[in-house]
Amino acid sequence: MRKVYQVCLPVLLVCLATVAANAQSFRVQCPSTTALHPGNPTDQGAIKCQQISGGDGYATMADGTQTYLFAFGPLSGLNDIAKGLPGTQLNSVFMTPYDPVAAPNSAASNGAVGLVPNPEAAHDPRCSKASPPSYCTTGFDGHVDPRQIMDVGVMNGNMPAPMMAIDEDDEFFLTLTNVGMIMRPDLFEQHTVHFHGYPNASAFYDGVPDASVAINIGGSFTYYYLAPDAGTYFWHCHITPPEHLQMGMVGQLYVRPRQNRLGSGAPLFAGLQAQQGDPRTSCPNSGPGTTGPATDILCSTPLPPSNTASRAATGLYAYNDGDGSTHYDVEYPIQIHGFDPNFHFVGMTFNPEGFADMKDKYFLLNGRSYPDTLNTTGYNDISLGAGNSDFVGQPRSSTAFYTQDADGVQRPSQPLPTVINIPAGGRALLRISDLDVSEYQTLASLGVPMQVIAINARLLRDQAGNNLYYNTNSITLAGGESIDVILDASVPKPDGTAYAKGEVYYLYTPNLDHLSNDAENFGGLMTEVHIN
């Protein structure tokens, strides 16, 4: 079979060369206005955009091992991602050309990599006529400089992949740019994005290569979705899933509810009642099955019993609960994963991979094992002095782990520590997802009870409106599942005392063989909960 590919590769390159002559194969899409978001003050939600690379890279395991990844990396929102935040940006930020030395928080350090004015603008006859396209004045129409894309995107894989966060009513434009896997030139792998758990998904944008299109090396594809009902979803590549997921092409994605946009003090129940007027989110009146009014059997948030809860002055809500029960002060997306070092080695060294033998030996929270889950030191290139050119367009100050890649360059590899900081008397939302490809994993809480409020991005509430939340001290997930848990430090401990600043608790796995980092016998799936 290899020989077929050896023949195909030059053919493909010729095809790509042909394309390059006709049209640009790398490009980003992020319109300033759409039919749904014409730019009026009354617009609900916004246009949000993100660009990611599909390629490879390296990560550092907690025992110091450098591990090869097939991975996605950030090609927008680099400064936010370096701080452990989602890379999703508003149109105005995304369409600001990326400048790696711009000050932190500058829009220019979060813009789309590669964005340059389209040189065609000067020659486009439409620009000299009435109602010219907007790019005639700005020059920016999504045209990108492939050199910048490759400079920044090659080997910049992250584990987990860049985080995405949107709000209900947002339109989300996600551009996947396939920069190729430099360490595996024999595999001219396509990549895709599967939005795992999206209700009423579009087959075209579902990312399953068998059911749709897959993106070749040298190409960009923009996925488009109106944000679905609020919840903790996640995303991953869907090419050869046992291989690409094991190798690290997994990421986090969540949708925040409309309820967050209610004004402070506004009644939550009335807010959810108002959503029943929108046929898309109505529960009693949007179910298929009959032509008469039918309850939607898949409705995400039925009305709770009438109540007087109001929008809190601070904090956010996980779901459109209508009763305030999903309120939180801080949120932590936590993705569980496992790496089989043998599979990763084989994946780097051109050998055939076995699937039945897969055995994970690194157990990861957000791409790191204990004690790396606690490391918030990060990396500061600025302290190394000016003129360090090794960073090829990467942020120069970051809370991320950096890993030296095969070209000798250090790049951010694991941006997310997993220290849960709960303000004393506050509530933390843990958005837990699992993309392990070989076994189930359990995460337990020592001390602070876990309140499970949602499973698989859906509030635990029966059709009659009763909350079915439950308290537990452990949750068990398979790859492909998510769960929302609240750690509540506002409820006194059983002895009547309050959780106090300075106290430390643990999240760890009672799968005791998962508390290891390969041969190291203490590590793995574990982190700390700090009361601040």
Place this chain on the structure above:
Amino acid sequence: MSPMNKNKAISMTRLLPIVMVAVTLLLTATAQAAAPGITGPTFNLTAQASYISQPDGAMIYSWGYGCASAFTPTFNPPASKMPGAKCPLMQVPGPTLIVTEGQAVIVNLTNNLPAAAGNTSILFPGFQVTATGGVPGLLTGPIGDAAPGGTVSYSFTAGSPGTRAYYSGTQGDLQVEMGLYGAIIVLPATPPTCANANLVAESAHSETDYRLTANGAAFDHASSCYDREYLFQFSEMDPVIHTQAEQQVAAKASCPASPNTGCMDVVTEPYHPAYFMINGRSMPDDMDTNYAVEYPHQPYNGNPHMHPGELVLLRIIGQGRWQHPFHEHGNHVRILARDGNLILSQTDATKLAGPLLFTTTTTPGVAMDGIFYWTGKGLNWDVYGHNSASTDPLAKLPCTADANGYNTGDPTAPNYYEWCADHGKALEKAPFGDVNAGGPVTLPDANILTNGAWFGGSAYLGPNATTRAVGPTGTTPPSGTIANPPGSEAGFAFMWHSHNEREITTNNIFPGGMMMMMLVDSREFQINESF
């Protein structure tokens, strides 16, 4: 025959032959599923040995339940709807037993396994079973096992509706692994009246109703009405165990008569499965037809099809010994019941209380009933690619919202159950095809993309939507899609699979294992589950 290439790991780049097999099968006949089985209330079953086939070419020595040679079962759906319906002497999974709530069920089991296997039995978890005529069993009571050559009779009342598992209660670590498991479905005795709009459309398109019950409810409850149903049983096999078993039964022709616990020396731990099956078949075999002649001992497929807006009942069972996270692309599943126990609200018994799941995790022995549908609601673009400026009448179909927002006025309309709030909204900014313009995205040059075998050819659904959008062959190159082509089915395909992704392999070959493509077909495409 023995499993081939057992020690030779094969990477994803070697998938081509498998894909071609899949494609060949799909071109032969577009298989569509259902939940076929045999009806009681009396079943004469046998347990015996044979070989089941896997898509890597292996024939695996297995044991299974089947219909005793003198037993002529009644099929549901009947052979008139599902030609070729059969119940062989041995099959994996065992025959799906279909009974009605309240019936007195009798299952007579004859043990025709090799003598070295010793006794066998069936457990029916969830039922109060009385056994007669057998020999002592560990889990089945003093007369609940069938000795080699002997028969045991189980009788019980089908207490409550729903889907449940049945499986061997004798040396389960070996006998269940070898294939002795199946499903029992209890239909409701007092179902609600289902006012189901989709039946009107089904008959308008001369489609056959393949449901096991004409009233269309899974339980005695108004929220359990459905339009189609599919059964998925998850199990796995360690080929080394099967090879050892085959050698042992050949080496040991007889065993002590009593107590006959068998005399096979088979190591069942450590367990190292390499085949991951849905209804006894691995992908792509699971997408071939029910009762296909190629699989004489694996009659049931796993290949769901549906139209937008149809309520689809999923009957999901974990067999074998591992858990498998079954991920349904496309939408959530409302869980109705676990092991036949309807989950209702504590304050209002007319309302459901089961969770909404996008991954229905199977655990050995656990059965779930759930309802799924797909409508495309809320995508913010018209999935039918309607174009009000077109001269093509199919591009200008009206959408009149019913009380729920769907287009259900005309049961013959191709866009029956279109979500009218998104009607006419363009996806593409400046398409060259006959679809609405002014949308949010520009689709890239098709040359930078690779088409999948089940890609309908465009982003759109409908009788000629792909042709209108991109031409009669879909977006090319390299070629028109082959398993779901623009010229015929052109449905929206969604992968349903185990999310323990290593289980979508067949003995180290990707793709394979616990995977299938679910298709949402435009309303005018006739889903024929008899194929």
